[in-house]
Amino acid sequence: MKSTKARKDILEILERYDFPLNAEEVYEILDEDYDKSTIYRNLKKFEKDGTIKSIVFSDKIKYFYKIEGHFHFIYCIKCKKFEKFDICYSESMSQYLKEKLGYQIISHTLYFEGICKDCQKSSS
Template sequence: MKLTRPRRDILNLYEKIDHPLNAEEIYNLLNNEYDLSTIYRNLNFFEKENILKSIVFSDKITYYYKPKGHYHFIYCIKCKKFERLNLCFEKQFKEYIEKNIDFKITDHILYFEGICSECQKEGDKNA
């Protein structure tokens, strides 16, 4: 893999940030130094090379994250904030699925969508 300047800069972001980012967030965090097409092209390259993974939520925005073990988080559908969860029930789910469904698990991601406490408070103020 040729490590171009845009690729290096994108990967450096993921060394500092431990939650998924979309292309526009990366664009802004890199101070608009690269055009969005360059960002998207490199994100797609990283995903193809299994350096990053992507996930799409109900808002239809694609977020990319660096897989560090398995990933669990909550996602606010209003402010788009992520919070990582350090709880995992992988062993129980894996045993059940492999035993009862005859399905070999190779990876997993678990997330919950909802409304964070800050957005709930904002909603209460506007009600």
Template structure:
């Protein structure tokens, strides 16, 4: 698949690169409107899909019934504060030992995993 460099696509990607935590399609659409780039929502969804399938984006789900996307950086996991909604990254390669165990014990070859932690962030724990 050959990705072309279009205004909509680079606006979406730039926005994701600058975002400090994963964003959903709705937030992207709002952002584009605020910049007077009148981009159709279909274009947004199709671009997220294309960028994701080409390995430029990561797709995550935090139990909200919708996906969030972030640009692909070092492998990491998320700390999601269930009180204020803040999302922190933690760098992580904790699971290699477990994945080897799974391969031995279950005959299952792990290709990827999703790991998110829910709880209270530093601020919210004190309130």
């Protein structure tokens, strides 16, 4: 894939944030005059070639993130906030998946959906 300024800028944004972003958020963060179709087209290309991954939550919005090792986060279904967390059970799970199912684990993503404490307070 040819390296363009738009592609470099999009990847830089995804590397800078440690949680997934949707295409609209990437568009808003960029200060350049890229149109939305450029953002969507490049995100799709990056996902297709394996440079980034995407995830869709119950809100049906596709979020993108840069692949680097493993990724753990929780997503608030009300305010759509992400929070990263560091607890990882990958060693015991990887061992189980290798021994019982015969897989060699390369990377993983662990996420939860819930309602954050701020949204819980505001709905009480």
